[in-house]
Amino acid sequence: MIARKIADNMSKGSMIRQMFEEGNRLKALYGADNVYDFSLGNPDLPPPSAVSQALRSLVAENQPGLHSYMSNAGHEATRQAVAAWQSSLSGLAIPAGLVCMTVGAAGALNASLKALLDPGDEVLVLAPFFFEYLAYIDNHGGVPVIVPASRETLLPDPAALEKALTPRTKAIIINSPNNPSGVIYPEETLRMLNSLLLAQPQTIYVLSDEPYADLVYDGQSMPATLAYLQNAVICTSWSKSLSLPGERIGCLVVSPRCESADQLINACVYCNRILGYVNAPALFQRVIERSINARVDIAQYEKRRDLLADVLTGAGFTLQKPAGGLYLFPVCPDADDVAFARICAGHRVLLVPGSGFRFPGYFRLCFAVREAAILGSAHAFQDIARHYGLH
Numbered sequence: 001m002i003a004r005k006i007a008d009n010m011s012k013g014s015m016i017r018q019m020f021e022e023g024n025r026l027k028a029l030y031g032a033d034n035v036y037d038f039s040l041g042n043p044d045l046p047p048p049s050a051v052s053q054a055l056r057s058l059v060a061e062n063q064p065g066l067h068s069y070m071s072n073a074g075h076e077a078t079r080q081a082v083a084a085w086q087s088s089l090s091g092l093a094i095p096a097g098l099v100c101m102t103v104g105a106a107g108a109l110n111a112s113l114k115a116l117l118d119p120g121d122e123v124l125v126l127a128p129f130f131f132e133y134l135a136y137i138d139n140h141g142g143v144p145v146i147v148p149a150s151r152e153t154l155l156p157d158p159a160a161l162e163k164a165l166t167p168r169t170k171a172i173i174i175n176s177p178n179n180p181s182g183v184i185y186p187e188e189t190l191r192m193l194n195s196l197l198l199a200q201p202q203t204i205y206v207l208s209d210e211p212y213a214d215l216v217y218d219g220q221s222m223p224a225t226l227a228y229l230q231n232a233v234i235c236t237s238w239s240k241s242l243s244l245p246g247e248r249i250g251c252l253v254v255s256p257r258c259e260s261a262d263q264l265i266n267a268c269v270y271c272n273r274i275l276g277y278v279n280a281p282a283l284f285q286r287v288i289e290r291s292i293n294a295r296v297d298i299a300q301y302e303k304r305r306d307l308l309a310d311v312l313t314g315a316g317f318t319l320q321k322p323a324g325g326l327y328l329f330p331v332c333p334d335a336d337d338v339a340f341a342r343i344c345a346g347h348r349v350l351l352v353p354g355s356g357f358r359f360p361g362y363f364r365l366c367f368a369v370r371e372a373a374i375l376g377s378a379h380a381f382q383d384i385a386r387h388y389g390l391h
């Protein structure tokens with residue numbers, strides 16, 4: 001008999017999973033080209049050529065120890081490359097010793113949470129949020145405290161944040177560019193958050209989940225987290241920026257300004273080991289070392305974002321154009337966003353209701369899909385808009 005909690009969680013399922021299964025059913029019935037699937041956040045651009053070049057040269061060189069265990073924190077040269085990259089972004093001198101290579105951003109979050117949490121410690125999460133945070137916090141005995149973003153700006157709401165803080169608050173997870181809303185936290189938001197947290201009697205750590213940091217559009221850039229937040233740990237990956245989600249390569253970087261930084265990085269490295277990750281994938285650490293400045297072709301994502309936003313607004317939906325990430329987060333025209341998703345599925349459009357991110361009243365569409373699918377979906381969105389009387 002499996003654990004009751006796991007059985008219970010599995011029976012509830014995730015909305016994304018349900019959409020995935022509904023998508024498979026519809027695709028079997030109507031053919032994949034006739035189903036408009038915006039539900040999954042699976043980067044579909046190929047990795048940049050620097051990645052395949054690095055792989056080819058690594059295989060050709062066939063250095064001894066290429067596939068061996070290494071320090072649980074990762075290869076020294078890879079950590080140095082990551083430290084140099086984060087130092088240049090933040091203007092801080094970050095030593096390689098504060099970097100731990102991880103199994104994706106998810107591995108970085110789990111290692112950090114395990115390193116920080118005592119049973120019952122509270123972790124603030126800002127809705128809308130990546131649904132797995134709740135499971136990650138629970139994995140390590142923490143208690144999630146959900147704080148809704150401002151409905152006007154979709155940014156963290158200072159008053160709501162202040163209200164949610166208690167003596168048990170140990171950490172906060174932030175995510176910019178945000179999945180699902182696409183907002184980038186501006187400098188003022190990061191400054192506000194830093195002063196609010198430093199004003200508390202206990203140390204509160206910021207886990208900055210930023211796998212979309214390089215997917216930023218309209219020539220903007222994202223403020224460097226470590227330049228603004230003192231007790232911060234960056235949890236990130238190359239899943240999106242190099243289109244490598246299946247390779248599970250990421251890292252965590254503890255700020256040199258973080259309280260007990262050395263103790264914290266040692267704890268994270270230890271947790272990386274005992275969670276059973278042991279170390280991040282060896283070959284892909286070497287790939288990262290050689291392609292750390294490469295990125296997927298962001299212009300293609302930007303074009304798809306614009307196309308899908310035009311399809312939606314043209315049909316009468318309301319949305320704030322995302323500044324980064326891979327998702328649109330339009331306002332839902334139905335008071336019941338789950339019912340809305342069902343109606344859309346009836347039009348062969350798959351999306352995720354905002355409730356799946358604990359932010360009802362919106363829905364999420366991933367624009368990492370072929371342009372033909374985006375353009376093909378226009379008539380379906382017009383039919384859905386007509387159903388709701390939108391103009």
Ligand SMILES: Cc1ncc(COP(=O)(O)O)c(C=O)c1O
Pocket residue numbers: 041103104105106107130175179209211236237238239245249250
């Ligand atoms: C906000 C957010 N955080 C973390 C992750 C997990 O990233 P990774 O696949 O690198 O573990 C994802 C994946 O989609 C995500 O959207």
